[in-house]
Amino acid sequence: MLRLAVTMNGRRGPVESAQTEARGGSGRFDQQSTSWVGELPGDGRLRLTVAWPEIGLASTHTDLVLHGLTDLDARAIPLT
Structure with a gap:
């Protein structure tokens, strides 16, 4: 998987998955997932790391920069 x-x-942890579908055969493997992270990055940056060692996919990562997060507290609408 x-x-x-x-x-x-400053922390590393798992990503929560809501739905995952995986299949494979004849040297082909596919996975579609819906996932989320329970907090926002304070500096707008996060690193996603993936691996699937069972099929030979070594650990690799990508860095994401999420723009427009600096004033979310001012734009949030409280639900009452």
Whole structure:
């Protein structure tokens, strides 16, 4: 199974998955997932790391920069 982790705000941890579908055969492997992270990155940056060692996919990562997060507290609408 594909392993997905996130590093942000100085911590590394797993990503929560809501739905995952995986299949494979004849040397082809596919996985579609819906995932989320329970907090926002304080500096707008996060690193996603994936690995699927069972099929030979070594750990690799990508760094994301999320713009427009600096004033979310001022734009949030409280639900009452």
